[in-house]
Amino acid sequence: MKPLPNEIVLRPRFQLHIPKNKETVLSKFERSKENPFVTKRLDEHVFIKFNKKENHFWSPQLHIEIDEIDEISCKLHGVFGPNPTLWTFFMFVHFIVATLFIIIGIWAYSSASLGKTYHIQVGLMVLLVLIWFVLYFAGRSGKKKGQPQMQQLLDFMRNVIDT
Secondary structure (H helix, E strand, O other): OOOOOOOOOOOEEEEEEEEEHHHHHHHHHHOOOOOEEEEEOOEEEEEEEOOOOOOOOOOOOEEEEEEEEEEEEEEEEEEEEEOOOHHHHHHHHHHHHHHHHHHHHHHHHHHOOOOOHHHHHHHHHHHHHHHHHHHHHHHHHHHHHHHHHHHHHHHHHHHHOOO
């Protein structure tokens, strides 16, 4: 497996071939009780995140899916991602900003077509673009804050598999 790049990517993914039985690997994750990690298994999916004490607003989590290749080997698919609640919140705010931008754009076009002033609408559209930039840079900052914990999750996963 390649090490994680220094560049922060959105939802980094990786694959790993493991020369062990699928159920053996899954049961290792089920039995792992190392602080500060919390592991949950649902069928062939394993979710690893930080406990409440170590968890902060930008904490990532690791979703692992283990597929059986044959009776003595399996393939692990891993995806790092933000907390689903945080991800949903950010997508909701982006959707609201985009919707308002379109609505105000239509309002500005209608005002311009009718020969009325549309300075307020254009000002609001510029404000919405600025809000989008703030959201973008807040997200980038959060990814940087979560990167050390991403590495911790990866190290924990490797330790569980290697034992």
